[in-house]
Amino acid sequence: MAGTRPKVVETASQLRAAVRGFRGEGAKVALVPTMGALHAGHIALVRRAREIAGRSVVSIFVNPTQFGPTEDFSRYPRTFEADLDKLADVRADLVYAPAAADMYPQGFATRIEVGGPSQGLETDFRPHFFGGVATVVAKLFIHCMPDYALFGEKDYQQLKVVTRLSRDLDLGVQVVGMPTIREADGLALSSRNAYLSPEERATAPVIHHALNGAAEMIRAGGDPTIATAQASERIAAAGLRVDYVAARNAETLAPLAGADEPVRLLAAAWLGTTRLIDNIPV
Amino acid sequence: MAGTRPKVVETASQLRAAVRGFRGEGAKVALVPTMGALHAGHIALVRRAREIAGRSVVSIFVNPTQFGPTEDFSRYPRTFEADLDKLADVRADLVYAPAAADMYPQGFATRIEVGGPSQGLETDFRPHFFGGVATVVAKLFIHCMPDYALFGEKDYQQLKVVTRLSRDLDLGVQVVGMPTIREADGLALSSRNAYLSPEERATAPVIHHALNGAAEMIRAGGDPTIATAQASERIAAAGLRVDYVAARNAETLAPLAGADEPVRLLAAAWLGTTRLIDNIPV
The missing domain is CATH 3.30.1300.10 (Pantoate-beta-alanine ligase, C-terminal domain)
Incomplete structure (x- = not known):
């Protein structure tokens, strides 16, 4: 049964105000960073977010800086309205959908690189990838300042990179990994x-x-x-x-x-x- | 006339507790990041910090990652006790003196690079420098979450890099530059x-x-x-x-x-x- 669609905010200051409100109620806050096109793997993260924290925030942002020039940024699936319906079903509390021009304003010049777990594997084939991920996740964490952030183990190397990042920058966010959700024939949801x-x-x-x-x-x-x-x-x-x-x-x-x-x-x-x-x- | 030495805290959680206390009094907080060996240029920053914010925090940390392997990290002047006396004179509210092992724990692997204003000049001769500065300043900002941070114009390129960094990561810190203090014959204090x-x-x-x-x-x-x-x-x-x-x-x-x-x-x-x-x- 479909619930009410979550409130959608588009700026960091709106997000901070909403999170302050949650904290004012005494709630902990869990962030589920996504690029939208939500599937059952994301929904499991949101369910878990609601279990470990009183309030769940889902960010939806197709981050251009983690795609290489020949990769699928432009054709990456964008299903915002359907995403909101799915989030209504699991009663997500808030959606943060920032604009790229706010995330990367004129003159933006900062990049965060995480060594350690980023070495090899994906980096050998997508050398730009984890720099883009680390930078946007750091920004999302700084915008939201959640207690928890949930990531799927399907992107296992990303989970390890983000865990390292949060610890290294002392962002105070506990990164939680969740098992991969699969189709009946074993294919990992993506x-x-x-x-x-x-x-x-x-x-x-x-x-x-x-x-x-x-x-x-x-x-x-x-x-x-x-x-x-x-x-x-x-x-x-x-x-x-x-x-x-x-x-x-x-x-x-x-x-x-x-x-x-x-x-x-x-x-x-x-x-x-x-x-x-x-x-x-x- | 010497005042009381400021309280010294060594961990991010102690710092956060102290800053929460300042905010609880309704005060704004200004951070003056230093590597110690304080001179009149630093002291002018602390005086100004007290003017623009109710409370001043001075960090003292000789950051190893902004020195190259052949540079002067080991011989950089360390004058902690004299620094505290100088800060007593200007009634700084708090000193944050983290340990290197807390700032860069086992497995630390994250580096923040700021392009734009870091290009050329110092970077041509100290290619490691601004990466080290940006990473430690981001951490200090995240630890303290001040309203303002004051830097001297003597390190003008650093001032521009840190301003860009704070804006790019949305750290909510207003970076304030202060004119260089000079000896009577024109030498910039350093x-x-x-x-x-x-x-x-x-x-x-x-x-x-x-x-x-x-x-x-x-x-x-x-x-x-x-x-x-x-x-x-x-x-x-x-x-x-x-x-x-x-x-x-x-x-x-x-x-x-x-x-x-x-x-x-x-x-x-x-x-x-x-x-x-x-x-x-x-």
Whole structure:
């Protein structure tokens, strides 16, 4: 049953006033940063936000600085009205939808780079990406000053980068990661799945299946390098162009250095003109 | 007459509690970020801080990340007890003296870069400098969340970089610049003047005199390129090694593009092992 659409604010000062109001009621505040095109993964974040904090703020901003010049910024799905209906259903308290001209005014010249967990993986293929993410997330945190911010584990490297960022700048925001939501056939939910043709959609779960196979091999004592190479071959055999399949330390995202460390498997591959990513714990 | 030494806090949470107390009294808060070794230039900033805001916070932190590997971090003057006495005289309300291990904990990986006004000048000779400054100033602003922050015009490019940073990250801090304080012979006050031998100290004002000469030439219609080249020659003739003498747009610090723009003259030069900087308006 649809509830009332959340109030939408477009400026940082309106946002701050609303957050002050929430705090005046004694509520904690959780922020769910999104680029819109909301799916069940986002909605799970909003539900969780309401559980851990009294009030939920959802930001919707398709951030131009995290797209490269040849990437899909212009065609990225924009479904603002449908997003508001979905947020009404889960009773989100507030939507923050800033304008790009307010986020990046004339003369804007600042960029935040996070080393550590940003090294390798996505950065090898999208070198601009985490600088853009870190800068906009820092701004969103500074605008909202929430107690919590929720991110999906589907973008696992991003979750680690944002966690590091919040700690390093002492933004006082506890970053919370939530498990990836998947379709019945294993495909991780993503706004970019909308780009897939029916044939591509049928093929796409191979990434998840290949990662699962690699995880089983490693749990059975197999060499992670061989396991990820085989997963990569399996994904390529289905017709995808693999950017990477990698086993990394699940906390630092550093290359594996020895036994007894938590392992995360991460992959990125192109299916036609759509780039898909996924990851699982071992 | 010496007043009471200001209270000293060493952690961001102690600082926030103290600032909350100031705000609870209805006071505005002004921050004066310093690396200690306080001189009359810093003290003028603190006096002004008390005028424009009810409460003044002085941070003292010799920031390692803005020094290059061959620079003077280890020998930078540290005069904490004398600094507190000077701050007692001007009735500063609070000193924030964080530990480096708290500012840059294990795994710290974030760096803030400001383009625009950081381009050229100091960056040509100290490429690490403004990244280090921007990162620590952002952290100090986030820790303190002051209404105002005061910086001396002696570090004019830094003033412009910090102003840009505060605006770009929407930190809500109004950055205020204050005119350079000089010795009677024109030498700009600097903590690094303590490095100068008596002979070097006698020579050092040549930078200011050369800049004054260039400003006069430009005001009389002279070509800024010729005027700054002559100033550079005059400084070199006194035995200094010149890093730069430049005429720039006083607001953007971009190279001069035409008539009718505000002009700032900026210089940096080595006197023995001491690097001095200065600047003046035209």
